Amino acid sequence: MGVMDLTEIIWCKHCNTVNYLDPYTFWNWKGKVKCAGCDRVYYVHIIQGFYYEGPKEMPPGEPYDIMPLYADKPLEGYESYKPGTPGRTRPYLCLPREIYLGKADKVKFSIRGRPVRGWAPQPPSSGLAGSQGFKWDIEKLSPDVWKEYQVKLRKGEVREW
Amino acid sequence: MREKVKPEIKFEEIPGPEELELEKMPYEEYCRKIFDPKKTFEKPEALKGIRWLSCTMYIFTPHSVSNLAELGAEVIKVEMPRAGDPMRHTSPFNEAYLYPLHDTRPFTGTGYGYFHANLNEYYISLDYHRPEAREIVYNLVRMSDGLTECYRPGTFHRWGIGYKQLCEINPRFIYVWGGGFGYGPKVFGGSYDILGQAQGGLASITGFHEDFGGHPVKHTNWVIDWYSGTMITVGVLAALYWRRKTGLGTMIEFSQVHCATRACGYGVPLYGRFGIVRQRWGNWDTQLCVHGIIRTGKSDYPNDPNPQLREEAKYVMVSAFQDEDFRELCYVIGRPDLWEKYKTHKERLKPEAQIEIYGALEQWASDKTRSEVVDILTDAGLLAMPVMNDKEVYECQHFRERGTIRWIEDPIFGDVLVHGGFSVGLLSETPRRVRWVWRPVGADNVRVYHELLGYPISQIKEWYDKGII
Numbered sequence: 001m002g003v004m005d006l007t008e009i010i011w012c013k014h015c016n017t018v019n020y021l022d023p024y025t026f027w028n029w030k031g032k033v034k035c036a037g038c039d040r041v042y043y044v045h046i047i048q049g050f051y052y053e054g055p056k057e058m059p060p061g062e063p064y065d066i067m068p069l070y071a072d073k074p075l076e077g078y079e080s081y082k083p084g085t086p087g088r089t090r091p092y093l094c095l096p097r098e099i100y101l102g103k104a105d106k107v108k109f110s111i112r113g114r115p116v117r118g119w120a121p122q123p124p125s126s127g128l129a130g131s132q133g134f135k136w137d138i139e140k141l142s143p144d145v146w147k148e149y150q151v152k153l154r155k156g157e158v159r160e161w
Numbered sequence: 162m163r164e165k166v167k168p169e170i171k172f173e174e175i176p177g178p179e180e181l182e183l184e185k186m187p188y189e190e191y192c193r194k195i196f197d198p199k200k201t202f203e204k205p206e207a208l209k210g211i212r213w214l215s216c217t218m219y220i221f222t223p224h225s226v227s228n229l230a231e232l233g234a235e236v237i238k239v240e241m242p243r244a245g246d247p248m249r250h251t252s253p254f255n256e257a258y259l260y261p262l263h264d265t266r267p268f269t270g271t272g273y274g275y276f277h278a279n280l281n282e283y284y285i286s287l288d289y290h291r292p293e294a295r296e297i298v299y300n301l302v303r304m305s306d307g308l309t310e311c312y313r314p315g316t317f318h319r320w321g322i323g324y325k326q327l328c329e330i331n332p333r334f335i336y337v338w339g340g341g342f343g344y345g346p347k348v349f350g351g352s353y354d355i356l357g358q359a360q361g362g363l364a365s366i367t368g369f370h371e372d373f374g375g376h377p378v379k380h381t382n383w384v385i386d387w388y389s390g391t392m393i394t395v396g397v398l399a400a401l402y403w404r405r406k407t408g409l410g411t412m413i414e415f416s417q418v419h420c421a422t423r424a425c426g427y428g429v430p431l432y433g434r435f436g437i438v439r440q441r442w443g444n445w446d447t448q449l450c451v452h453g454i455i456r457t458g459k460s461d462y463p464n465d466p467n468p469q470l471r472e473e474a475k476y477v478m479v480s481a482f483q484d485e486d487f488r489e490l491c492y493v494i495g496r497p498d499l500w501e502k503y504k505t506h507k508e509r510l511k512p513e514a515q516i517e518i519y520g521a522l523e524q525w526a527s528d529k530t531r532s533e534v535v536d537i538l539t540d541a542g543l544l545a546m547p548v549m550n551d552k553e554v555y556e557c558q559h560f561r562e563r564g565t566i567r568w569i570e571d572p573i574f575g576d577v578l579v580h581g582g583f584s585v586g587l588l589s590e591t592p593r594r595v596r597w598v599w600r601p602v603g604a605d606n607v608r609v610y611h612e613l614l615g616y617p618i619s620q621i622k623e624w625y626d627k628g629i630i
Contacts, residue, residue, distance in 0.1 A: 138575070
């Protein structure tokens with residue numbers, strides 16, 4: 001079994017777009033996926049990386065659950081929709097799993113309860129050519145984490161070790 | 162006659178030089194004072210004034226330069242625009258990242274695989290392939306003491322930025338090539354840590370013998386990368402000393418696979434003398450018995466949800482090879498017959514004896530936890546130490562007090578736990594330090610290209626738009 005066999009696709013014949021269903025999300029998944037190239041919605045049921053049902057085209061206007069991460073048009077010079085194209089693909093958040101449970105988790109604090117910049121997206125630098133300053137102004141750049149941190153401080157959840 | 166007024170001063174109360182004060186202190190107190198981790202940033206840095214270019218990737222060569230940066234050198238890490246060092250994109254199970262990587266990639270972070278190999282450095286981006294890049298490199302070289310690179314042999318030479326060209330610009334320049342094999346029959350061979358461990362012969366003597374179900378084993382971490390990197394640093398320090406005496410630069414050519422051979426100890430010389438090929442002996446020792454790691458019956462964390470603690474916290478290192486210690490061990494485990502059978506070290510060292518002795522030890526430990534085994538043996542005056550995992554290293558007071566592991570407030574990424582070079586030794590006068598773990602790709606482009614080299618901002622913007630930086 002090759003790697004490609006483990007990646008399911010939806011090839012939309014109306015707009016000739018190949019929607020790639022990444023194994024991380026779709027390994028065991030049931031629901032409706034919107035095509036990145038047009039507004040058609042497909043129902044799929046995937047078990048252990050293989051199609052159990054679908055892809056089945058749904059009636060026009062059907063609400064969808066998720067967009068693919070990446071799609072391309074191999075018959076049109078491989079024009080592609082990169083992750084995070086608005087209205088077409090969803091962004092790649094690269095979120096780590098919650099320990100043992102396998103759910104995506106944003107790690108915002110170290111084990112001693114202090115803020116750590118461990119989630120995406122982060123705001124771009126204000127500098128030229130990718131230049132960055134020497135300080136993460138957490139209160140300004142990540143106000144929600146700052147608030148959460150203040151609560152932790154009050155509760156005594158921030159430790160030295 | 163004038164009245165003599167002279168306050169009485171005792172000699173012991175006259176304050177002396179601090180060194181004398183320190184000599185009065187007991188050794189423990191003395192060490193705590195001179196190595197105090199809290200005083201790190203009050204002290205000078207040994208390599209301050211050295212500027213180094215790090216054209217490196219992965220762990221091996223970056224670590225060799227990171228060592229210099231921890232000791233105070235100003236290191237400029239040069240990475241490919243937008244992408245950076247490939248090691249930034251590696252992380253345990255693709256889950257542990259710090260963000261951002263670069264302005265143009267808001268959803269990408271730098272993985273924890275990058276840790277400790279690029280500390281305290283300044284980050285610029287530059288695509289060496291472009292003809293425009295050559296002049297930029299020359300200007301950097303004019304203002305720097307050395308460069309470390311890890312491309313295939315001769316690549317920088319082909320691009321006009323090899324040692325042969327650079328020493329014409331700066332005769333004091335120290336140039337390091339670090340890579341897989343180096344010149345010779347396998348000149349184009351690249352390397353990874355695992356390849357180094359295999360080619361160098363190290364993997365063949367790591368792990369248990371096949372008779373015990375073992376196979377050649379690589380270390381889980383990239384030990385040969387870390388070890389080779391440190392050996393490059395040793396070479397660089399020698400080159401700096403040579404330059405101080407002669408005013409001349411050096412080229413250092415460093416093949417990683419040979420470093421693994423060095424770690425094989427007496428293996429190759431043994432072959433040279435007797436024609437014997439050394440075999441794997443796993444958790445036991447070929448020269449000392451008892452001196453190995455045994456498995457006990459119960460974990461110290463029987464109910465922990467983490468399987469690494471629940472199932473694995475069962476191993477103990479035991480050492481009792483001298484006659485009186487071995488005798489004590491045999492009595493503690495209730496097997497005085499073993500002492501009667503193997504009274505001399507030479508007898509204990511034979512493979513049949515080791516199989517019997519370690520078997521008896523594990524049999525005795527099979528109904529005990531790891532801590533119980535350690536306590537019993539330590540109480541008997543024997544050397545025993547649990548095989549600790551990362552959690553236990555983190556919780557170990559000895560590591561904390563000596564500053565081997567430290568929490569730092571990284572200026573960009575927040576709260577991170579580091580060990581860096583602290584784990585290999587403390588320097589009383591010029592301690593190693595960690596200011597930041599890394600910075601985003603190209604974070605210091607303006608600082609280096611504009612403030613150091615004097616290129617106008619408009620030029621930097623143009624390079625950035627063209628993808629040169």
